[in-house]
Amino acid sequence: MPTPETDIVVDDPTAPADNSPAVVSTRTVEIVVSLLLLALAGLFCFDNWRTGIAWEADGPQPGYFPFYLGLFLAGASLYGLVTAIVTRTGAAQTFLTRDQLRRVMQVFIPTLLFCLFTQWLGLYVASFLLIAGFMRIIGRIALWKSLLTAFLFAVIMFFTFDVAFDVIMPKGPLEAAFGY
C-alpha cells in the first residue's frame, strides 16, 4: 500500500492571524444593512408612488407591482432590524477581524483602482498593472515572474477576446499607438 504523502504545498505569507481583534460584530452589520435596505425600500416606494400605483380600468398602473414589493422589502428589513436589536446572541459573533479587514482591503482597493484605470488606460493595460502589482506586493512573488505572468495574461486575453472572438474591450492610448 502506498504511503500517504502531501505532495502539494502552497504557503500564504500574508495570512491573517487567528487571534486578530474584531473590528465589527455581525449584529452591528445586520443593523446597518437593515437600515440601508429600509431606506432603499422607502426610495423605491416613493418613486413608484409618483409613477402611479392605482388601478386603472384595464389593470394596475406601472408603479403598482414594484410599490408593493417595496413594502414587502421594507417589512422584512424592519423585522430584521428589530430581531437584530432585540436578540443578544449575534453580539458576540465577529463579522470581521482586523487582519481579515486588511486582507479584504488588499484585494478590494486594487480592484477599485483597476476599474478606475480601465477608463483611461483601457482594460488590457489596467489588467497588466493589476496582476503584476498584486503578485509582487501581496503575493511576494519574484518581480520577473510577476511581470511575465501579467504580460502573458494580458496578451492572451487580447488575442482571445478582441482578435479571435470579436468581443471588443475598452482601450486606451497604448492600443491606439499600435493602431487598434
Next chain:
Amino acid sequence: MEAFGLLLHGFQVLLTWKTLAVMMVGLVLGIFVGVLPGLGGPNGVAILLPLTFTMDPTSAIVMLSCIYWGALFGGAITSILFNIPGEAWSVATTFDGYPMAQQGKAPEALTAAFTSSFIGSLAAVLLITFLAPGIAAFALQFGPPEFFAVYLLTFCSFVGLGREDKHKTIISMTLGLLLAGIGMDTVSGTLRMTFGWNELLRGINFLVAVIGLFGISEILLTMEERLALRGHTASIGLRVVLRVWKDLPRYWVTLLRSSVIGCWLGITPGGAIAASFMGYNLAKRFSKDKDSFGKGRIEGVFAPETAAHASGTSALLPMLALGIPGSGTAAILLGGLMVWGLNPGPLLFVEHKDFVWGLIASMYLGNIVGLVLVLTTVPVFASVLRVPFSAIAPMIVVSCAIGAYAIQNATFDIWLMLVFGVVGYVFKKIGIPLAPFTLALVLGNRAEDAFRLAMIGAGGDLRVFWSNGLVGSITTLALILLFWPLLSPLFERASRLWRPADGSRAA
C-alpha cells in the same frame, strides 16, 4: 418514443467537429474553474459567457453546459485531494473522500466520485429526455394567469422551504424583483426607478449582477481566510478504475437512492446542497456498518456525489420546460438564452427543436467525454492548485470585468459589478441567501408581465388566479408553501389529535 427520435436528431446536430471541439474546450475550462478556489459553477459560467456571444446558440449552450459539467467534476478533485470543498454541495464528499486520500486511496476515491457524478447526471438527463417534452407540451396551454401562478409557486417555495431565516429570503427576493423593474416598463413604456440617471435606462443587467455577486464577492471571501494548503497528488490508473467499476453493482441501492433524491430536490428550487447531505445521511442510516462512515468509506463518496449531480442536472428540467431555473447556475444559463434572443419556456420545444435536442444530447455526450477527460487528466488539474492565489485572484478579477463589460459594452457595468461584489460579500456574511435574488432578478420582468397581462385579461379581477382548476390549484399550492412554516406545526398538532388512541395502546 418520439423523444428517442428527436434525441437522435439532436446527436446529429451535435456530431460535428466544431461542436465537439467547443465541448472539449468547455469541459477543460469548467474543470479548471471547479478546481480553482474562489470560483465555481455559477461564476464560471457567468464569467465565460462573453466567449460565447459570437457563436451560434447551439454551440454556445453546448459550451456553457459543458463548463457547468466540468465545474461539477472539478469540485470533487479539491474535496478529495485537499479537503477543500470547491462548492457547498461538495462538502459531504470531503467526509469520506479526504480520509480515503489520506490512506493512500485517492485514486479510488476520485474514480468513485467521477463515476457517481456521471451516474447521477445520467439519471437526471434520462428524466429530462422523457419528462421535459411532456411538461412543455402541457405548459403550452398556459395563459398569463397560469404562468404567474407558476412563478409565484417558485418564489413561495423558496421562502417556505428554504433553510435560511424567512425574512432574509424575502429581503433577497424582493430586492431582486425590484432591481429587475428598474428601467423602461415593458407594458406601458414608462420609466421606473431610474431617478433621472441615464445609465439606469437600460435596467440592471442580470449577468452583470451575477458576475459581481458570485465572482467578485467570492474573491473577497476567499482572501479572508488563510490560503495555505497542502494536499495529495494522484493519478488514476486503468486498473483502479476497473476495480472500482467492478464493485459498483454492490452499491446499486445507494446509487439509485441518491439519484432519486437528487432528481427530486433538483427540480424544486435550491436543492443541490440539501441533496448531497441527504444522500450521504440516508446512505449512513441504512448502512449495516454506520461507524465506518467518515473514516474513508467508498460508499460515503458515492452517495453525496450522485445526489449532488443528479440535482445539479435535473435543475435544468424546469428551465427548459417552463422557463423557470431550478438553481443559480440554471438561472445563468437562462440569462444566456435570452442574450441569444431565445425565449425560454415551453415554446422552445416547438420553435427551436434543434437547439433543445442539441442541448439534451450534449448532456449525454458531455458527461461521457467529461468522465474520460477527468479520469485521465487529474494530475494536471490537481497541480493547478500549486499556482499561488495571489496570481489567480487578479486574473479572476480581470475575467469578471471582461465578462461584465462585454454584455452591453458599458463601462458603467464594471462599476455595477464592483457594487454587487460588495453587496454579495456582505449578504453572504450575514446569511442573506443569494439564490432567490438571482432567480428574482432573471424572472422579475416575466413574472410582472404575466401578472399584468392576466389582470388586463380579467379586467383587474384578482379572482382570475382561481378561475379554473389548474391555475387555482397552483396558486393555492403556492400560498400553502409560503405559509408552510406556520402550517406544519398545525398539521403536526392535528395528527397528534388523531393518534393518541393507538399511542396509548402502544404504551
